[in-house]
Amino acid sequence: MIALEIFLLLLLTAASAAVWWFRDRLRREHAAHAGEIAAQRAQREAELAAQAERTAALFDRMVEGILVVGADGRIRLANRAAVAFFNVSPPAAGRTVLEATRHHEVAALVNRLEHEAEVLNHELRLDGVAETRYLQVNALALRTAAGERDGAIIVFHDLTRLRHLEAVRQEFVANVSHELRTPLSLIKSATETLIDGGKSDPVVTARFLDIIEKHANRLTLLIDDLLLLARLDSGRIEMKLQAVPLQDAAQDALDDAALMAASRHVKLDNQVPIELAAQADPTRLRQVLANLIDNAIKYGREGGRVVVGGRALGAQHVELTVRDDGPGIPPEAKARIFERFFRADKARSREQGGTGLGLAIVKNVVQAHGGDIRVESGPATGTEFFITLPAAANV
Ligand code: ADP
Numbered sequence: 001m002i003a004l005e006i007f008l009l010l011l012l013t014a015a016s017a018a019v020w021w022f023r024d025r026l027r028r029e030h031a032a033h034a035g036e037i038a039a040q041r042a043q044r045e046a047e048l049a050a051q052a053e054r055t056a057a058l059f060d061r062m063v064e065g066i067l068v069v070g071a072d073g074r075i076r077l078a079n080r081a082a083v084a085f086f087n088v089s090p091p092a093a094g095r096t097v098l099e100a101t102r103h104h105e106v107a108a109l110v111n112r113l114e115h116e117a118e119v120l121n122h123e124l125r126l127d128g129v130a131e132t133r134y135l136q137v138n139a140l141a142l143r144t145a146a147g148e149r150d151g152a153i154i155v156f157h158d159l160t161r162l163r164h165l166e167a168v169r170q171e172f173v174a175n176v177s178h179e180l181r182t183p184l185s186l187i188k189s190a191t192e193t194l195i196d197g198g199k200s201d202p203v204v205t206a207r208f209l210d211i212i213e214k215h216a217n218r219l220t221l222l223i224d225d226l227l228l229l230a231r232l233d234s235g236r237i238e239m240k241l242q243a244v245p246l247q248d249a250a251q252d253a254l255d256d257a258a259l260m261a262a263s264r265h266v267k268l269d270n271q272v273p274i275e276l277a278a279q280a281d282p283t284r285l286r287q288v289l290a291n292l293i294d295n296a297i298k299y300g301r302e303g304g305r306v307v308v309g310g311r312a313l314g315a316q317h318v319e320l321t322v323r324d325d326g327p328g329i330p331p332e333a334k335a336r337i338f339e340r341f342f343r344a345d346k347a348r349s350r351e352q353g354g355t356g357l358g359l360a361i362v363k364n365v366v367q368a369h370g371g372d373i374r375v376e377s378g379p380a381t382g383t384e385f386f387i388t389l390p391a392a393a394n395v
Contacts, residue, residue, distance in 0.1 A: 065135070065156035067097065069110055071149055075100055085126065085135060085156055097154075106137070106154070113141040113152045124156070134159040175341040179222055179355070183215035190215075218353060225357040229340070232364040239281045239368060243392030246320060247272040249282065250308040253289035257297060265303040268293075272310040277392035278318050284365050285389075291358045292322040292385050298352045299345075300324030300382065317371075318391045325382040334377060338363045 056077070059066050065082030069075055078092035078100065086101040098107035103126070109119055119139045126133040139154040190208040198204040231237045250272045261268050278285070289308070296306040301324070309321040329337060333344035341356040343349040349356060366373045366387050377383040 063158065065158075067092075067100075067154040067156075068151065069097060069154070070151040073097070073110070073151075076151070081158075082156060085133065085158070087128075109137060109139050110152055110154065113139055114149070117141050123159075131160070134163045172340060175356075176226065179341065180219065183218045183222075186215045187212050187219075214353075218355075221353070222355045222357075225355045225361060228361055229357060229364065232361070232368060235368075237284075237368065239284065241279050241281055241369075243277050244280045244282050244285055245274075246276040246278055246310050246318065247274050249285055250289060250310070250320070253286055253293055254308065256286075256290055257293045260294065261297050261306065264297055264300075266297050266300060267305045269305060269307040271307055272320070276310045276312060276318055278320075278369075278389040279392045280369055280389055284368075288362050288365050288387065289320070289322070291362050292387075295358060296322055296324035296326070296383070298354070299348070300326030304382075312391065313388060316391055317388050320387045320389065321384055323382060323384040328379045328381065328383050329375065329377040334375060337375060338373070 056079075059077065059079035060081075062079060063081060065085045066077070066079045067075055067082050068077040073096055074094055075092050075097065078088060082088070083090070083092055086103065086106075088100045092100045096107070097110050098104065101107070103124075105124055109122060112119055118141065119137070122137040122139070124135040124137050126135065136157040136159050137154060138157070139152055141152050142150045144150045190211040194205060194208050198208055228237075247270065250270050254268045254270055257268065293306060293308065300306060304325045307321075307323045309323065311319050313319050329344050333342070336342045337344070338359050340360045343354065343356050362385075363373050366389070369389055371387060371389040373385060373387050375383065375385050
């Protein structure tokens with residue numbers, strides 16, 4: 001009997017040990033499994049975070065502005081360009097489109113996507129303090145797989161530069177037409193006067209033929225300048241670069257201007273150091289110097305002085321200067337002096353036969369050499385143009 005009890009006790013102990021062992025194993029397996037799941041989840045989350053970061057970085061690098069809006073109408077993502085366009089104070093995420101952009105037109109666009117699948121090529125004008133921006137907006141409604149509305153994506157493309165170029169082009173065409181029409185109408189009316197009987201009087205004939213010749217020359221100059229500018233713009237101009245001794249180049253240009261200088265009693269002075277040399281196209285450089293010297297004589301002081309100077313700027317560059325002691329360029333005109341057809345004094349320029357393209361050509365030619373040009377001017381000091389050019393490797 002006792003033996004049976006002992007046997008049963010042993011059996012019970014063995015059974016409970018087996019149960020405990022089995023439970024323990026189950027618990028361990030479960031724990032191992034849970035750990036694995038947690039590790040997997042952490043890895044997945046890290047992957048998603050990295051992916052979101054990559055996407056955000058990619059969006060931020062885009063020149064287009066992007067807004068992603070959730071189904072609740074609140075911004076989920078605004079890239080750097082969008083933030084800059086609308087000057088959004090951070091954080092953009094979580095705010096409504098109207099709150100972030102402060103632009104009813106953009107908010108209205110998002111609202112339109114309640115009923116429309118997309119809004120394409122909408123033009124938006126943003127009047128800023130410093131400038132007006134023009135944006136092209138494309139907006140697309142987002143849907144879930146089940147077809148439910150799930151917010152929108154709005155893309156802003158900056159058209160400001162394009163608009164500006166278009167305005168410049170239109171202004172240029174208007175200016176060219178005006179510049180061509182003026183001498184043409186003078187030629188036409190002089191010709192009509194001659195046809196209408198003026199030619200019977202030799203004095204009248206000589207005077208009107210003079211007018212015709214003067215304005216035909218002006219037209220030729222204008223067309224030459226326009227063609228040169230077009231070639232410079234398109235990069236179709238070939239630069240025959242070589243080491244150019246600058247004192248000689250300045251002297252050639254000054255010699256060419258001697259007659260004109262004499263007519264205004266202007267003294268010409270070459271102060272370019274003998275050793276100075278630029279890597280330049282000699283013909284084009286002569287044209288640059290001729291333009292600046294002509295202007296200095298034309299707009300400088302009658303009986304004044306025009307000085308061409310120069311110096312080395314380190315080992316890589318040289319600087320050439322053309323200085324006069326004239327009345328200077330008005331401060332409000334200084335910033336525009338290199339624009340096509342811009343003249344500080346229109347009447348004076350026309351009377352001197354200027355096309356208004358000289359400085360634009362000078363700037364283009366200097367830049368085609370890899371150089372730059374600037375001007376300093378004041379009523380007391382006169383005007384001085386500074387040209388930087390690459391130094392010649394050796395002369
Ligand atoms: P333009 O054919 O009228 O001379 P430019 O492009 O050469 O055209 O010059 C543009 C304008 O810049 C001139 O009309 C003139 O008003 C001004 N300007 C150029 N050089 C000088 C100067 N040395 N002093 C004063 N004004 C100048």
